[in-house]
Amino acid sequence: MKRILLNLLLVLIVAGSAYVFYLTRDGSSVTPEGSGTVSTAGGEFEGFTLPDYAAAALTDDYKSYFVEVEPGVKIHVLEVGEGYPVYLQHGNPTNGMLYRKVAAGLPHDQFRLIMPTMVGLGFSTKVPASEHTLENHIRWMTNALDQIGVAQVIYVGQDWGGPVGMGVMARSPDLLQGVVAMNTGFTAPKEERSLSAAHDTVSTPIVGELMLEGIGSIWSNLASVQGDPASMPKDVIDLYSLPVEDSGNAKAPLALMRMVPNGPDHPSSDQMREIEAYVATLDVPAALVWGMNDPILAQGLDSMRAQFPEASVIETEAGHFLQEEVPAEIAAAIIAVHARIDTKEGNDAGAEPVE
Template sequence: MSELPTFITRLFPYRARFAPTVFGRMHYVDEGEGRPVLLLHGNPTWSFLYREVMAGLAGGPYRVVAPDLIGLGLSDKPRELSAHTLRRHGESLLELVQGLELKDVVLVVQDWGGPIGAWMAARAGGRVTGLVVMNTALLKPERFRTTAFHRFSRMPVVSDVAFRLFNFPLPVLGRTQGDPSSISGDVARAYAWPLRKVVDRAAPLALARMVPNGPEHPTVAELTEGDAWARSFQGPVELVWGVKDPILGRALRRHREVFPRARVTETPAGHFLQEEVPEEIVAAIRRVADAR
């Protein structure tokens, strides 16, 4: 791994740690002592997304662990699209959780971190005891209505050119935000930096295509397992949502139905709400961690 440039380390002053997994070497941040809080990002971001949340939890009774999904951030980057499956991502995450001996975990998820985290939790033997859910599709789809973004990702040739050569969707992340300036300047550069090499850009396209467009899609089986875990989960849950998210803003309704007792915080943020309302996320994590 190349040494991080100064413009990133100024914003993300955390020690890089690495763990071997079945899917490749996984980068993660591991800070503090106390109850584990596992922060899971999605596509096409990395643990950098949670830097303000980690800062807000610093000094508290928490062991904050923020991994990078394989293919993203500072983790290994398999070059074959077919290497990326929900199961492989879930297995590598489970291996990290077991290797770090994380128990009584507050699981915090957004985007692909939701279904991957739920699949992992279903196989983690009760290690997850608290849950904070943000702008994700944790559940098996009711109907297979993909977004324009996900339909574009399946267009032959054009999508490969956009994702591989032009590092799509990194240049337009700000358009998914309530405040587009929340992902700009050095912050936008920090998201693009781990994928600066064309050969390393398989994961964003693969993860986009992992969103099921029909009942026969291979991801549906793993989504069904995660859905069952979520519906049976008995621990404290909070939902924190960016309602201006053009991708998953409307997904809040289904999550309210599945978690009827969850406290819900609606915010004017967009998809990557960690950049806009980290204080709301920190507050939700603290409440879930304090609920016994």
């Protein structure tokens, strides 16, 4: 009997070790394949036919294509409309489809709405967990915007779409003409800090993998960070979860949570300092749309107000993913920022030359 128990224990140890090894693997690259070409104002790109469940959530005038930012690394882009370019950047763990309701509230004959998906999420290339660094994401997205071909943009960002998108603006400073920021942050930590208990917990090796890739799932928690949990029904969650889970590499959500800097020596902090310094130089029309029922980033509004003291501010009852709850307010903010750009450009054009 003792030998049987010992053998059983040995089997359990081996099986447990194998499971831990599987959970903590780095993951492999998965490069999507498109078909045909798509023409945009910026050129010709590799087309991508959306699966039925994704296509059903969009109107027929959307363009879906890939931009190859490095060999084997492709960013999936949704684009709709013609006119003033608006760059809308999502965060973790969603994708460009997060802005579909916002896009529906904007005139497609006045705005060119560009919604790229971060590497690792949606239909973009999946990479090993170790390649998810803020520097990489900024570089990849900067290359994408370069190829998409825009000379100026209104930038709209939320969650990781804040630092990634603003990092792109910092590397291409002539692009930025206006800002709409939502539940995000542009400051670097100056001392050890905690964004949330969830971020602290998943930063622990093995524990994080068990929580998000083993016994738990990030997707099952999306509704809990909303002001109205009903704004995240299963069919909406599927828009974000299925492209990741079906790819065979679902490492991005955990890697992106671990990418959040918790102190000045964190690997993301250098880029956050760069972004914070850049934001301090800005003099562009800005609007803040904030979800005050966000359990993670509602607290960040005061800091954002300090960085954009002239910005209009809309406080809402939404949670973290505002785009699902208050798209009309976000669309209105974009329109208002665009109007202020027009006014500013008109004033500049009419100004007396300085001799």
